[in-house]
Amino acid sequence: MCSLCGILGCDDHWTHAVDRPGVFTRNTDRRSRRVESARRVAAANRVLSFRRVTLAEWQGTSYVVSNATGASSVFESFSHLWPEAEALSGREIDPLDDAVIGWVGSQ
């Protein structure tokens, strides 16, 4: 369930869509799903490190973002990553910001 608005089962995200004919996804079997999920968390963390926020998967069903003071937030849908991370860090993460571009490019 979406922790923000209560809508059920909303984690059909386009980056890891439910496997069906004609759709590109790596959400095909347990191994591919786990490998892709680990890569996704690592890729997100390279960006999130700009705000000293880290992302981790929790039991393969949810995500946890934490900040440097130990505050954390749990959410189920990948589409909530950026709103949750920004809320936790208290500042926005703008991919068009020169500082973010520079940071990500240097990682």
Next chain:
Amino acid sequence: MIPVTLLTGFLGSGKTTLLQRLLTDPGMARAAVLINEFGEVGLDHHLLDRIDENVVLMKSGCICCTVRGEVADALLNLQGMRTRGEIDFDRVVIETTGLADPYPVLQTLRAHPVLRSHFENGGVLTTVDAVNAARQVENRAEAVRQIAAADRIVLTKTDLAQEEDIAALCATLSRVNPSARVLTSMDPTDAIVSHLDPGVPTLPEVEETQGNHHHHHHLNEDLGVVTFSLTVKESVDWTEFGIWLTLLLHRHGDRIFRFKGILAIAGEDRPVAVHGVQHLVHAPVHMKHWPEGPRTSRMVFILEGLDPERIRRSFAAFMRLKSVKAVA
């Protein structure tokens, strides 16, 4: 899955007239129709319902769950009647108001937990008035959004416009939305009906393939609407691309009217087509083969008030992240 076709177009562009015509086609005999308001043009169709004006826009800080309550209710009602055997239909057509942005309805189909199991995006058909559209595109962002969201464009009132004006308008349309197929209301009804389903998005030819490059056209200086394409010779890391695009749309989706791309994904032989409207990204299409021409990743964006050069730099910086290793 029942396809839902969205019929949109600026005020007075002939949406209802076109709908009236389409409904006479045998291919539309089992279509259910939802309209926002009863206009001057009378519609006579056995499956016609009105979307209640009680607008419930559920927007609780979370874009993914934006649901147009009235559209959802109307579709749920149709589905309920279908399940009970009271009516039968094989397609739904929703006619939006002339100032509507198509995005919230598309998002409703994607986000609603019940609707998304029964209905699918059947494409956006936008009517464009050959007499007045050139002025509307210059002055009204809504008109640009509707054209940008279109899978198919039907030019109306072509009999009232000069040929050179129509040619100029077609040139403008292809800049706003290079991938939409343009039909005219003079085309046979069955030809328009046969083009309703969107299929795989098409992209314009690549003009240049040497290295990374970008080019853009200003459509309107006042509105700051720009079409912009990115071409990348190297293959793209799907995971990094997902991180970049989700963050870009999270922060700037309101100003990205439309984007389409065909990507050479690292480790994949066949290309992947990605397209969406504002914050919404459709399920990526795993294409059967590359279209004619060079096998180069390319993306087209239609933007308002964003700097294409900054997007290019952001994309380049995010895609350079090569250090991630697959965890076996």
